[in-house]
Amino acid sequence: MATTYGSASGDSRRGVSSPRPKGRETKNVFCRNVTIYGHCRFKDTCPYEHDASKLKNASTQNENIKKRFNVDSPAFTPLQPATNGATTSAARGAAISPKAAGAAIFTPKAQRSNNSTPLHVKEPIEWLPQDYSEFVPQNFDAQLADAAATSQLYDPFSTSTVSGSTHPSAALNPYAQDASALTGAAFYQNSNTFQTSPAHHLYWPIGPQPSNLLAYQRTAHDFFIPENLREELHRKSEISRQVLPNSSLPPLEQYHSLVCLDTTQQKNQALLGYQSWVYKAVSSKDGNTYALRRLEGFRLTNENAIRTVQSWKRVYNGGVVTIHDAFTTRVFGDSSLIIVTDYHPCSKSLAEEHFRPTAMPRYPGARPVTAVHIQEQALWGYIVQIASALKTIHGMNLAARLITPSKVLLTSKNRVRLNACAILDVVHYDNARPLAELQADDFMQLGRMILSLATNNPNVQLNMQKSFDQMPRTYSPRLKDCILWLVAPVPANTTPASPTTGVASPQKDIDTFLPYITDQLTTMLDNTIHAEDTLTNALARELESSRLVRLLVKLNFINERPELDGSLPGASASTAANAWSETGERYYLKLFRDYVFHQVDAQGHPVTDLAHVLNCLNKLDAGSEERVNLITRDEQSVLVVTYRELKRGMDSAFQDLVKAGNRR
Numbered sequence: 001m002a003t004t005y006g007s008a009s010g011d012s013r014r015g016v017s018s019p020r021p022k023g024r025e026t027k028n029v030f031c032r033n034v035t036i037y038g039h040c041r042f043k044d045t046c047p048y049e050h051d052a053s054k055l056k057n058a059s060t061q062n063e064n065i066k067k068r069f070n071v072d073s074p075a076f077t078p079l080q081p082a083t084n085g086a087t088t089s090a091a092r093g094a095a096i097s098p099k100a101a102g103a104a105i106f107t108p109k110a111q112r113s114n115n116s117t118p119l120h121v122k123e124p125i126e127w128l129p130q131d132y133s134e135f136v137p138q139n140f141d142a143q144l145a146d147a148a149a150t151s152q153l154y155d156p157f158s159t160s161t162v163s164g165s166t167h168p169s170a171a172l173n174p175y176a177q178d179a180s181a182l183t184g185a186a187f188y189q190n191s192n193t194f195q196t197s198p199a200h201h202l203y204w205p206i207g208p209q210p211s212n213l214l215a216y217q218r219t220a221h222d223f224f225i226p227e228n229l230r231e232e233l234h235r236k237s238e239i240s241r242q243v244l245p246n247s248s249l250p251p252l253e254q255y256h257s258l259v260c261l262d263t264t265q266q267k268n269q270a271l272l273g274y275q276s277w278v279y280k281a282v283s284s285k286d287g288n289t290y291a292l293r294r295l296e297g298f299r300l301t302n303e304n305a306i307r308t309v310q311s312w313k314r315v316y317n318g319g320v321v322t323i324h325d326a327f328t329t330r331v332f333g334d335s336s337l338i339i340v341t342d343y344h345p346c347s348k349s350l351a352e353e354h355f356r357p358t359a360m361p362r363y364p365g366a367r368p369v370t371a372v373h374i375q376e377q378a379l380w381g382y383i384v385q386i387a388s389a390l391k392t393i394h395g396m397n398l399a400a401r402l403i404t405p406s407k408v409l410l411t412s413k414n415r416v417r418l419n420a421c422a423i424l425d426v427v428h429y430d431n432a433r434p435l436a437e438l439q440a441d442d443f444m445q446l447g448r449m450i451l452s453l454a455t456n457n458p459n460v461q462l463n464m465q466k467s468f469d470q471m472p473r474t475y476s477p478r479l480k481d482c483i484l485w486l487v488a489p490v491p492a493n494t495t496p497a498s499p500t501t502g503v504a505s506p507q508k509d510i511d512t513f514l515p516y517i518t519d520q521l522t523t524m525l526d527n528t529i530h531a532e533d534t535l536t537n538a539l540a541r542e543l544e545s546s547r548l549v550r551l552l553v554k555l556n557f558i559n560e561r562p563e564l565d566g567s568l569p570g571a572s573a574s575t576a577a578n579a580w581s582e583t584g585e586r587y588y589l590k591l592f593r594d595y596v597f598h599q600v601d602a603q604g605h606p607v608t609d610l611a612h613v614l615n616c617l618n619k620l621d622a623g624s625e626e627r628v629n630l631i632t633r634d635e636q637s638v639l640v641v642t643y644r645e646l647k648r649g650m651d652s653a654f655q656d657l658v659k660a661g662n663r664r
């Protein structure tokens with residue numbers, strides 16, 4: 001039998017030296033509780049044998065310790081404060097014994113091996129999985145992981161189930177919040193989840209579009225507003241209502257909930273002479289949203305300056321951002337001029353839209369990404385819209401004064417508006433220039449802006465001739481001629497040649513310019529009429545929706561109101577006492593609701609068929625003579641009624657409700 005000392009697992013822990021419990025095998029087991037003084041601390045009760053040699057060794061050890069710790073031992077000296085804790089090599093040499101250099105390199109326990117591997121050879125650290133608890137991310141669903149691992153790549157069109165999960169496609173697809181959307185009920189949006197803001201991509205029809213429909217067949221999406229238009233309008237209303245929860249911007253007069261629209265840090269003071277900020281704000285007077293442009297540090301020296309805005313308030317043109325008010329304020333801690341204009345959500349300046357920084361080539365030698373080319377038709381569209389705006393502005397003896405890409409707002413596709421009118425009239429009131437000069441300058445600025453957009457060069461005025469040479473060949477000579485006419489200076493007392501006829505015209509004004517672009521005006525008009533037709537069609541579809549919504553509202557008002565039995569005006573005990581109850585004369589309305597919305601198939605599964613709902617509601621609204629079989633919930637009786645009767649019953653029930661409400 002091997003001779004062993006007391007168990008290493010329990011008793012040998014430092015500072016713990018409890019004796020072995022009685023009754024355990026202690027034969028030939030020597031005690032480890034021998035202290036440095038050479039005896040067992042529990043010698044009266046200790047169950048182990050005491051090895052004489054060990055006792056001897058212990059006492060020798062005791063002697064050594066006594067020798068080591070005596071008064072002659074060198075005192076502990078800390079490092080010199082001058083070293084500031086950083087030991088120099090000399091200091092280190094003095095502090096550490098030279099023998100320490102020969103000490104074995106410290107190796108973590110796990111790295112030590114039983115075989116004779118040299119200590120300085122690095123061994124790979126052995127990883128023992130049982131030593132570490134496994135990292136499991138929060139909300140991790142092991143079932144899903146299994147499904148993902150074992151299966152199958154995600155198939156967005158698949159509706160099959162995986163590994164017992166009810167809607168695996170929905171779970172694996174991060175975009176499918178509404179599982180039913182993948183199973184064919186795409187028209188019910190996010191029925192089981194609440195979202196603070198609409199996730200627009202979820203509204204798009206999912207899956208391949210049916211291409212072999214007959215002329216009279218419709219998909220669910222055909223009944224409603226086109227998706228892109230709906231999304232655009234949603235975005236706009238969402239952004240209009242956006243507020244900043246902890247905004248430090250103060251309210252201004254009646255304008256509150258200010259949100260800064262300026263996202264660029266680079267402010268160009270050259271145009272307005274002041275640093276300007278644009279805020280979205282809501283008016284407490286009318287509840288509408290406005291854009292407030294603030295000129296920081298502006299001091300009003302002449303009351304008449306701000307009155308010039310009055311004439312701008314009367315400018316009503318689709319190419320101008322309408323101006324509502326102007327005032328000065330000190331709520332920002334300085335003296336600021338505020339100009340209140342219409343707010344156009346989701347709009348960008350032309351500079352933001354077209355002068356986006358071009359991406360650098362991804363590797364040396366690659367061709368740089370070329371700037372986006374603007375279609376000539378879009379440029380003509382800008383010219384026509386701004387010319388129309390100038391017609392109104394100049395006709396009211398005003399001048400736009402600021403037509404540059406950063407001050408022309410793109411409010412929707414190819415739809416532009418002048419956005420900085422009236423500002424310079426206030427700011428430069430004291431240094432007013434002649435109106436004719438300012439109006440001529442409007443043409444110059446318009447020409448420069450179109451040239452800079454055509455050449456994608458914001459600084460086109462630095463070398464106009466070069467810019468004309470650089471104009472892409474894709475643009476017609478006509479566009480170039482038009483820009484040339486716009487930028488041509490008007491020498492004093494002379495008249496430039498008319499762009500149409502080539503002969504000298506009386507002067508360079510808007511009435512000379514408009515005939516020159518008549519063909520573009522008609523094209524623009526045609527496009528606008530088409531767009532209007534499209535919008536009217538979309539509106540007509542929504543008209544159907546609103547009609548159906550009203551029907552639904554009525555049905556829901558009147559269904560299941562047993563509490564109203566006998567309480568409505570004119571209700572006699574005989575006729576109306578049970579009118580709203582299960583057996584009353586309005587019972588069939590409830591059955592009709594079941595027929596429309598609570599249908600089940602032969603297996604008892606719910607049917608969610610939008611076409612059926614629309615069909616029934618349209619017939620109800622029209623009061624059709626068609627008959628409908630209404631089955632009671634216990635399936636014991638069938639009521640046969642026409643849609644006309646249903647409609648009459650619904651209307652009279654609703655009228656009763658309204659009367660009851662009025663009486664109260």
Ligand SMILES: Nc1ncnc2c1ncn2[C@@H]1O[C@H](COP(=O)(O)OP(=O)(O)OP(=O)(O)O)[C@@H](O)[C@H]1O
Nearest residue numbers: 261262267268278291342343344345347348349406
């Ligand atoms: N009436 C408005 N309605 C909605 N957004 C607007 C309106 N006016 C300006 N904005 C937005 O505010 C932002 C800042 O407009 P601003 O005219 O100051 O242009 P900018 O590029 O900052 O020019 P600058 O450098 O000269 O200040 C733009 O993104 C613009 O889309």
